[in-house]
Amino acid sequence: MVRLTRVQQQERTRTSVLAAAREEFTEHGYALAKVDRIAERAELTRGAVYSNFPSKRALYLAVLIDMVESATSGEPPTSPTSPTSPAEVLGVFARTWLERLPLVGDTASGGRLHLRSLGGVLDDEHGRTVLAQVVRLEALLLAIALESCEPAHAVPVRRVRLAELVLTLLDGSGHLAESAPGFGDPFDLARACAHLSGIDLADTWTPSYLPYVAPAQPCGDAWDPPTGLANQISGDRVDFGADGLIAVLGAGRLAAAEEAVRSARPGEQVAVVVVTNDSAETGRLVRLRITDLLGCLRRVFAPEVWQRVRLILDDEALTASAIGLTDLDDETEAAVRVQGGAIVARAHGRGAAYAASTADASNGTQPRSTRT
Known part of the structure; x- marks a missing residue:
């Protein structure tokens, strides 16, 4: 008789719960679905279900993520052979x-x-x-x-x-x-x-708050980057060794990702790292939507269009810990600029990415210009 390890047993239980939950949600919908029936379908106890998923919402989001990932796994990306409109x-x-x-x-x-x-x-x-x-x-x-x-x-x-x-x-x-x-x-x-696409939306990037952003703090701290994290856009492992900007954003501050992208210096990498103190529900909501959208985008666009941008869903807050952040919530907004293997600028609060990216490492000041 083959004995399963604890990790194998947990994975088997999780797989059974997801399969049972998908049947339950398909038959009854989210509102009328019952955790007790899901446990019965999976031939498990109610406690076993809740030990893997703390709420019905967390379980529903997990089912959707599993569906999206199953649909896109092994699917080769397609891209235009030449630039198109x-x-x-x-x-x-x-x-x-x-x-x-x-x-x-x-x-x-x-x-x-x-x-x-x-x-x-x-x-x-x-x-x-x-x-x-x-x-x-x-x-x-x-x-x-x-x-x-x-x-x-x-x-x-x-x-x-x-x-x-x-x-x-x-x-x-x-x-x-x-x-x-x-x-x-x-x-x-x-x-x-x-x-x-033919509508003139007069679209420019000129946030009114940028001139009032507090300067970044110049520093020369050692940079010990985390390992094993995946870039959600490409699926590759993230290499934090290159010079660039790292913006750590709570789930309630994701709009600031554009600030990081637009403020980054030419040729430097931008890493947008999403963190939350509620990975079961908030983290899964972010993962579901982003995974779903990227599955569509990769079928249309070549991966090179996002070559300067890396998106990391850091459920364990490894990146935040590496840059010295401890108290994390959905309103977290912080950024560092890495150059030559060291952190040369730090910033927190609104406008952190702009402050860190545009800071003069010698005196901590930054220019007040913006980019479109």
């Missing part, structure tokens, strides 16, 4: 995203699961606030890809507002599909997304 790639991206719409014959609850619906799941102010921040990060990732489609000789243009508009249209179609399945033509939606 934002309109063309937006059409392809929209069609890819719309594949999640419920199919004819799906039950209401099964269709919502296929749609990755969060309807009725985020029933508290904190959850809705975090979701709003996550969508801002999603828009930035899509915008970076769209900006890469501009001709090399063109004046740099910001595409964040366009990305936000596209995601609003797509998410709206998803919400409508829940209550009125079959309404709307996905191909019309894809064409509409493509045409949105």
Whole structure:
């Protein structure tokens, strides 16, 4: 008889719970699903379920993450063979995203699961606030890809507002599909997304608070980078050895990721590290949305479009610990600049990424210019 190790047993239990939970959520939906029935389906005790997932919401998010990761695992990324216009790639991206719409014959609850619906799941102010921040990060990732489609000789243009508009249209179609399945033509939606690229949104990046950001603290601290962390964008292990900016952001401050990207010095790497003190629910919400979006983006854009940006979901706060942060919550906003194997600038609070990136290591001051 083969004896399972404790880790193997835990993984087997977790797999059983996820399979049972998916059946329960498919049959009854999130609101009417019962943890007791999930435990019965998995032939486990209620306590065994809660030992792996502290709440029904955490379990639901875990089921969705498992579905998304299973759908994208082993799927080779596709990318344009040559630079294309934002309109063309937006059409392809929209069609890819719309594949999640419920199919004819799906039950209401099964269709919502296929749609990755969060309807009725985020029933508290904190959850809705975090979701709003996550969508801002999603828009930035899509915008970076769209900006890469501009001709090399063109004046740099910001595409964040366009990305936000596209995601609003797509998410709206998803919400409508829940209550009125079959309404709307996905191909019309894809064409509409493509045409949105022609709207002049007068999009620039000029945050009004930048001139008032407190200067970063110059330093020369030793840099002992964490290991084993993955870049969610590429799937590769993160190498923190290169010069660049590291921004550590709580789940309630993800909009500041754009500040890190826009403020970084030419040629330097940008690492956006997401932390939370609630990995079971808040952490899973962030992971679900980001994993889902990146699965769509990788089918449309070459990975090189995000080559300067690395996104790390650091559930164990290894990066935060490496730069000396201890008290973490969803409002955390801190940044360091690494140069020549040392931390040369530190900043905390609003505008931390801008302060750390633009600091003069010799005196801690920074210029007051901004970039579009």
